Amino acid sequence: MFLCQEEEFDPTGTEAHEPGAKLDGGKTLAGVLSDFSLALQAVAEVGTHGARKYSRGGWQSVPDALTRYKDAEWRHLLKSRHEEYDQDSGLLHDAHKAWNVLAQLEMRLRMEPKK
Incomplete structure (x- = not known):
């Protein structure tokens, strides 16, 4: 899954x-x-919005989640071409896209x- 050490x-x-050794x-x-502290803060705000709107951690139990989060990613991508901020949350569409990509990953x- 991750780089072999x-x-x-x-x-x-x-x-x-x-x-003094540290392996x-x-x-x-x-x-x-x-290096991405501002971006990660923005993604955390999206996660907080979702936790308050739905339930904390509830995203993990969504049926057909990979497809639905891919769809949400694309909706925010398409919206971001015409507006910078999501009308529902007031947060950046780019932060919503990043959250959806992280959920899928x-x-x-x-x-x-x-392994």
């Missing part, structure tokens, strides 16, 4: 059992997500066999 190592060359060499740099990843 080689053997763990300390990027400074410190041996595993020496003081994080070759691991995913999750901190790069902070999350569901696809959950459906993949565990």
Whole structure:
């Protein structure tokens, strides 16, 4: 599912059992997500709007979810050509599109066999 990691190592060359060693060499740099703090905040606002309008986490139980979230993604894409903000939520259509893409990605990843 995710990038295969080689053997763990300390990027400074410190041996595993020496003081100050941290075996994080070759691991995913999750901190790069902070480069998108404004975008992620906008997506979180869409998620908050959905949780208040429907239920928190309820999106995970929607029947035929992949198709329906793809449709929602496209609706926001088409609307964004004529208006920047969603009339219902007052939030950016781009943030709604991103939320729908993330929902689809999350569901696809959950459906993949565990490795």
